[in-house]
Amino acid sequence: MAMMKLWTQIGSITATIMFIWAIFQHYFPYQFRSSIIRFFDKFLSSLYPYITVTFPEYTGELIGRSEAFIAIQNYLRSRTSIRPNRLRAEAVQDAKSLLLTMDDNQEVVDKFHGVTIWWASCKTTPTNHTISIRPTFDEKRFYSLTFHRRNRDIILGSFINHIMEQGKAVEVRNRQRKLYMNNPDKEWWHRSNWIHVPFEHPANFRTLAMDSKKKQEIINDLVKFKNGKEYYEKVGKAWKRGYLLYGPPGTGKSTMIASMANFMEYDVYDLELTCVKDNTELKKLLIEISNKSIIVVEDIDCSLDLTGQRKKKKKTEEEEEETGEKMKEPVKKDVEDKKQSKVTLSGLLNVIDGIWSACGGERLIVFTTNHKEELEEALIRRGRMDRHIEMSYCGFEAFRVLATNYLDVAWDDSYDKIKEMLEETEMTPADVAENLMPKYEGEKTEECFKRLIGALESVKEERVNRMIEAIASGEEELEKAKAKG
Numbered sequence: 460m461a462m463m464k465l466w467t468q469i470g471s472i473t474a475t476i477m478f479i480w481a482i483f484q485h486y487f488p489y490q491f492r493s494s495i496i497r498f499f500d501k502f503l504s505s506l507y508p509y510i511t512v513t514f515p516e517y518t519g520e521l522i523g524r525s526e527a528f529i530a531i532q533n534y535l536r537s538r539t540s541i542r543p544n545r546l547r548a549e550a551v552q553d554a555k556s557l558l559l560t561m562d563d564n565q566e567v568v569d570k571f572h573g574v575t576i577w578w579a580s581c582k583t584t585p586t587n588h589t590i591s592i593r594p595t596f597d598e599k600r601f602y603s604l605t606f607h608r609r610n611r612d613i614i615l616g617s618f619i620n621h622i623m624e625q626g627k628a629v630e631v632r633n634r635q636r637k638l639y640m641n642n643p644d645k646e647w648w649h650r651s652n653w654i655h656v657p658f659e660h661p662a663n664f665r666t667l668a669m670d671s672k673k674k675q676e677i678i679n680d681l682v683k684f685k686n687g688k689e690y691y692e693k694v695g696k697a698w699k700r701g702y703l704l705y706g707p708p709g710t711g712k713s714t715m716i717a718s719m720a721n722f723m724e725y726d727v728y729d730l731e732l733t734c735v736k737d738n739t740e741l742k743k744l745l746i747e748i749s750n751k752s753i754i755v756v757e758d759i760d761c762s763l764d765l766t767g768q769r770k771k772k773k774k775t776e777e778e779e780e781e782t783g784e785k786m787k788e789p790v791k792k793d794v795e796d797k798k799q800s801k802v803t804l805s806g807l808l809n810v811i812d813g814i815w816s817a818c819g820g821e822r823l824i825v826f827t828t829n830h831k832e833e834l835e836e837a838l839i840r841r842g843r844m845d846r847h848i849e850m851s852y853c854g855f856e857a858f859r860v861l862a863t864n865y866l867d868v869a870w871d872d873s874y875d876k877i878k879e880m881l882e883e884t885e886m887t888p889a890d891v892a893e894n895l896m897p898k899y900e901g902e903k904t905e906e907c908f909k910r911l912i913g914a915l916e917s918v919k920e921e922r923v924n925r926m927i928e929a930i931a932s933g934e935e936e937l938e939k940a941k942a943k944g
């Protein structure tokens with residue numbers, strides 16, 4: 460009975476509103492309507508003198524979460540005086556610690572210079588009621604900030620700036636750095652084109668084996684870059700820097716990238732170009748990359764045939780026909796991959812230093828290669844790849860770092876012999892490190908050095924044999940040429 464009464468009341472209220480609305484539309488010409496609406500607005504706001512600002516998690520066409528939303532989330536986390544009834548826990552630092560955030564649909568009171576502010580974390584529920592285990596795009600989160608109209612200037616001015624600064628500082632403090640990879644099998648419900656894992660590589664400049672002067676130069680360069688925001692603005696250049704690391708396999712190029720990331724406290728975006736469909740997708744990936752990051756393209760010479768895709772493809776087919784031999788499957792797959800990716804050299808150049816490269820700041824771009832000479836000049840010219848760093852075979856200084864890392868010895872009698880041998884041979888730091896590493900619990904330093912000396916001797920022997928063979932074949936050629944006259 461009571462239910463029926465309620466429905467009758469709702470029905471009559473709705474009918475009255477519709478009636479008033481119809482009269483309003485019929486009797487008031489549209490020129491007057493807006494003034495009347497404004498008048499009612501003023502009237503209502505005098506009854507309710509509060510202003511509410513909302514901060515959605517995702518805004519308009521922007522890809523990625525809104526910076527303001529993230530800053531507020533971090534700011535609220537840092538406010539110990541704010542005590543929501545319900546909190547949401549999120550594991551960070553590879554589940555080593557928990558971050559607590561205000562749960563959805565909670566309200567808290569905050570103060571700023573004596574002004575009271577009301578925060579609410581809101582979530583709109585999906586309009587369609589389909590059952591799904593995945594988060595749907597209809598689920599929208601936002602923060603709302605409410606304050607009295609008389610505090611408008613202080614809140615919209617200094618308070619908003621204060622939140623952004625505080626929020627960013629908290630983010631830097633709590634941040635678990637991440638290693639990202641581009642995600643070619645992205646499902647439609649994934650907002651991001653990148654997937655990530657915690658970045659926990661232990662490499663650092665102290666343990667990186669290389670010439671100490673060269674290492675210090677790189678460190679200085681990185682420090683200058685990190686503190687160079689104003690400088691880059693002054694000279695009108697995007698705040699980014701390119702490094703080309705080149706050298707034989709096992710000389711520490713990837714280790715150098717990890718050391719750089721740890722030194723700068725940056726995230727790493729490992730960009731696999733062969734998985735990027737085309738230039739448009741490359742741009743989309745780029746604009747999703749956060750600031751304070753290193754974009755890495757390993758083995759750039761193998762990533763794409765940037766120097767002329769068609770030419771090389773044709774050549775491979777011709778080679779197949781000529782030799783009558785079919786390509787090995789992995790090689791064929793590699794060629795297929797390159798065929799699938801339509802990223803062009805100009806697309807890549809655009810990302811490095813075209814107009815798109817200025818989206819975001821404080822980014823390092825690092826290319827690695829084993830064959831610098833095969834790279835297109837335009838790709839690695841100064842300004843794009845600002846510093847070319849050669850990672851070379853193990854010299855004596857690099858060896859000393861490795862000896863300290865692996866055996867904890869600063870000096871040994873065998874050093875002189877090893878020094879002499881390292882100057883005569885070419886052994887990568889990876890091989891030196893492998894020989895220095897004790898092979899069983901308690902293996903003595905002298906045994907490790909003996910193993911290294913043995914390995915160096917065999918490398919030297921191989922080198923001598925190769926030289927003898929080369930001379931012999933050269934002499935043979937010379938004899939043949941002489942015989943031909």
Ligand SMILES: Nc1ncnc2c1ncn2[C@@H]1O[C@H](COP(=O)(O)OP(=O)(O)OP(=O)(O)O)[C@@H](O)[C@H]1O
Pocket residue numbers: 666667668669706707708709710711712713714715829850857888889890892
């Ligand atoms: N300069 C170095 N300092 C310290 N360790 C090194 C150095 N170079 C190589 N190593 C050791 O050798 C391993 C292989 O090195 P790394 O992967 O960095 O070589 P790379 O130059 O990237 O090789 P590739 O060209 O094959 O990718 C590393 O895990 C590290 O342990």
Ligand SMILES: [Mg+2]
Pocket residue numbers: 712713714757827
């Ligand atoms: Mg590598």
